[in-house]
Amino acid sequence: MDKYIIKGGNQLFGEVEISGAKNAAVAIIPAAMMVDGVVRLENLPQISDTDKLLQILELMGAQVRMVNPSTVDIDCSHVSLSNKIFSLTRSIRASYYLIGAMLGRFGKAKTTMPGGCNFGVRPIDQHVKGMKALGASISIGRGLINAETRDGRLRGARIYLDKVSVGATINIMIAAAMAEGLTVIENVAREPHIVDLANFLNSMGADVRGAGTDVIKIRGVRSLHGGTYALIPDQIEAGTYMTAVAAAGGEVRINNVIPRHLECISAKLREMGVTVEEQGDAVIVRRDGPLERANVKTQPYPGFPTDMQPQITTVLCMAQGTSVVTEGVWDNRYKYVNELRKMGAEITVSGKTAIIEGVNHLVGAPVAACDLRAGAAMVVAGLCAEGTTVVEDVVYIERGYQDIVGKLRALGADIVAVTEPDEPEQERRRENAG
Numbered sequence: 001m002d003k004y005i006i007k008g009g010n011q012l013f014g015e016v017e018i019s020g021a022k023n024a025a026v027a028i029i030p031a032a033m034m035v036d037g038v039v040r041l042e043n044l045p046q047i048s049d050t051d052k053l054l055q056i057l058e059l060m061g062a063q064v065r066m067v068n069p070s071t072v073d074i075d076c077s078h079v080s081l082s083n084k085i086f087s088l089t090r091s092i093r094a095s096y097y098l099i100g101a102m103l104g105r106f107g108k109a110k111t112t113m114p115g116g117c118n119f120g121v122r123p124i125d126q127h128v129k130g131m132k133a134l135g136a137s138i139s140i141g142r143g144l145i146n147a148e149t150r151d152g153r154l155r156g157a158r159i160y161l162d163k164v165s166v167g168a169t170i171n172i173m174i175a176a177a178m179a180e181g182l183t184v185i186e187n188v189a190r191e192p193h194i195v196d197l198a199n200f201l202n203s204m205g206a207d208v209r210g211a212g213t214d215v216i217k218i219r220g221v222r223s224l225h226g227g228t229y230a231l232i233p234d235q236i237e238a239g240t241y242m243t244a245v246a247a248a249g250g251e252v253r254i255n256n257v258i259p260r261h262l263e264c265i266s267a268k269l270r271e272m273g274v275t276v277e278e279q280g281d282a283v284i285v286r287r288d289g290p291l292e293r294a295n296v297k298t299q300p301y302p303g304f305p306t307d308m309q310p311q312i313t314t315v316l317c318m319a320q321g322t323s324v325v326t327e328g329v330w331d332n333r334y335k336y337v338n339e340l341r342k343m344g345a346e347i348t349v350s351g352k353t354a355i356i357e358g359v360n361h362l363v364g365a366p367v368a369a370c371d372l373r374a375g376a377a378m379v380v381a382g383l384c385a386e387g388t389t390v391v392e393d394v395v396y397i398e399r400g401y402q403d404i405v406g407k408l409r410a411l412g413a414d415i416v417a418v419t420e421p422d423e424p425e426q427e428r429r430r431e432n433a434g
């Protein structure tokens, strides 16, 4: 789909099912490459990032079979390195996990620098530092990454991450799962999908302990065996629907969530006058009064997630008074603010801080999805704006949100997806999304 057309003003009512976690899926699919036997993944989100990773495994020789739309069997018995994957690996961020998985599986790796959303410099120095500590030699040039071990197997090591990095933590965990001996990674990220990856690896026979704390210990094993694993629900997809209700008003039961993963978001929404009730594996979100101002600072988990920053900023546009949002993870994650301004938002950005003066309402306008979460924020804005909002470049949104249009329509939103004949520029964007 190319764009969404949203007629704002409808409150949201009903129930929505949250899909499996994108950022868990994009780590676990590459990790499946190291498994001898068939890996069955359940609760897999149907999004373009996971499609691309499955295609990459297929190009490497894996058998990939969809059992149903959210369950896949992956058999990597006959995979090998291949240059055919390069155009896909260039188009998504998570392709960097192939480095750890290939090193674990083959003792060598060959891929490209990753793509992904552009919010400033996205270095991979901590990934490289980790792989080198495990005994790989790495060369990066002309957009290609080549890694090798001397005798085909990584060796456990003690690694201190200079920066709390989700990606580096995951990549090193994957690589170390089959390294010889003990790996200790310190100052690691603690996001729910890191625990999910550890649980996946352990259920295939790995020995990973401490995920969810800031030290992870991995005792390498010789081989991993097949099995079935169900992914956790997506924290950010759930959070996005929570902000959609906060912005548009109404009452929605959000099913298939782990409420503990949402605590930082629930607490902030409550502070803003939104009701959030936990009920088993659901949260019920209700907003029937005015929104209060709040300050938000994004931080690694369990802090407020950076991947919810554009959506919460959008809701704060409708709050009474002045709110301050501070981005604590990325250097440049406010590009979407220009789009919100087109809708009447009053936001001033200075470095990593955005100051938001609440306005009574936003007004529909043509806007673009600058990246995945920025795109989600445009949808949230469109739902509560007066008049019609056209969100362009939704290919970014479809990287990470399964059927966002269908799910919102079921809640009463007036949103439609429109496809236009491909033009060269759209084709280029489609290639580079991820």
Ligand code: EPU
Residues within 6 Å of the ligand: 023, 026, 093, 094, 117, 121, 122, 123, 124, 125, 126, 127, 128, 163, 164, 165, 166, 167, 168, 189, 306, 307, 329, 330, 331, 372, 373, 400
């Ligand atoms: N960093 C380094 N060196 C590294 C790696 C990271 O300096 O080697 C810095 C980054 O520049 C950033 C900070 O460390 O300032 C955190 O980056 P992190 O490595 O945690 O981010 P990532 O692994 O590249 C993942 C998610 C992002 C999410 C961040 C933070 C995936 C595929 N991506 O990125 O998700 O924003 O963690 O939680 O898992 C999204 O889903 O929209 C998205 C962008």
